[in-house]
Amino acid sequence: MKKYWYVVVLAVSLLLLAGCIPTEEPEVTPGTFLVVAYNAGPVVEGANVVVKSGSDVLARGMTDEDGEVTFDVTGFPEKVDVEIKKDGYGISKIEGLKVADFVNNVKEVQVRESDLSPDPDEETFPEINLTFYYLNGNPMDITQPATEDFLLRVDVESQNSPYIIYAKISGDPGAGYFGPRESAPDTRTATFTMNVSYYNGEVPLYVEFVDYNDNMVQKIEYLTINREVEEVEEELFVPLSWADLGYVNLVSYTRNQGVEFYSKDNLVEMMSEKFDSTTNKLPQEFNPMKNFGKSLEAAPEGTNLWVEISWVDFDTLDWYGFIGPNVIRPDAYNVYRSFDGVHYTKIGIAEYGYFLDPSAQNAPNKEVWYAVSSYRGNEESELVELGSIVPLDSFNVDLKSPADREKDVSRQPTFVWEPTKELTSPESEVEYYYTMWIYDLVQSENYILPGILEESTLFVYDFVTLGAEEVSVTFLGSEGSSEYDDLNWFLYLPDGIYYYEYDKLEPAKTYDWGVDYAYAISYDVDSVAYSIAIDYGWGIDPLGGVMPEMHNEFTTGN
16 A cells, blocks of 8 residues: 555656646736837837836836836736836836736836936935815815816925926826927926816826926826716717828838937928928028038938828817718817727827827837727717828938038039838838928038029929938039929028029039938828938928038038
């Protein structure tokens, strides 16, 4: 009997060692944080992320090359705080985040580069205190359902001078370009009137404070909103797709020069009011920003990428008189995103038929789908799919000839440039668009540009290639160009624009030349993707301009 027992034990032990008896894997509940440098900007690798409940540390991790860190959140409490630190950056914190918001999902957080005090150990997190009031000024218990608009009082204690306070219901406040939100600059105290007319049920309220060291704290309060919604017999309006009417629903922008939204630096000077980017028309009063000196070499850091989503909303059809008598206006619209075209996740709310998605989960050459629904109270319409888009990668322009500082250049030079990268898209062959200028800024303020004169209107010349091809254009002055029969050269002087009168540039004279705009596009029936390498004030870039990294200086011979 004893011998038999030993045999059984030995057999079971061997089976366990051989893996023949299955053992249950512990259940894992993943939650992921994606750390970015700024809205619609690049990810941050090597950031330390700590998840806390009060003073208790629940998890620690460091972001990978994709800016992500994933934790097993099994057993976490309902709400947590998240701290993000990295050398050379301001410190960031999220307070009161529900774990359910990032379980099997991705929560994006920012940590911004800092020049004032780049050592995170020398910084302390600002403290945000929130107080709620009814519109008549009486205190409001935010744990009880809100039925109408209310006042939000924000008080901040911070080590550094305040930069700005933001507040928004239902979405990350972000920059104003990415949607409406409340804001108050250069203050530690602010009072906002919060509009609840688009919401029902539980929604998050985000309050964000940024100081002048780019330290950032986001405090989240989850509100319950119970608006009284009148019952009606009319049918809820269902949004329409612009693609069904011959237009596009989705437009993506990839900018070769990153703008750090929330930045204290001014954006590039807006030029779109002076230039009609739809026709490349150059009006006589246009005053270009050209005097940047010789050999411009300020290389930009980072890029921007975002997607603009549009659909036909109730108000648009109502304005044209296309809404029937039995259709009622929705409160607003829910916007959804998918990375497989099947499983959609709600990413925001929009009052009208437009939404901008700056998520770092979007990436060049990564297809993304969008859909939209309307809602009124607790009623939501069917999901209307808007199609998909594949954002383009970024590129730059290589000025090949004449080279920078080149001497004894022909007075009839051939200007040659090419894109630094071949962009591809499954949606269409990529088209590249350029124009170039010659700068005569030595002892003068003259500009020489290629163009086409139609009656009294001058259009800058658009050089177009299918794919990443080299472009060349020979300057023959009054004789045009050997490569392009319809091209003429014009002289832009302080008092007007004139035909260039001679067939050569001046002898022994120094000029600069450069590409003034360079962008690529791909498209299909429901989307257009832009990649903007250069926009030297022509209104192609929605943010105002992407400066060229280089202008080549050259000197003509005799």
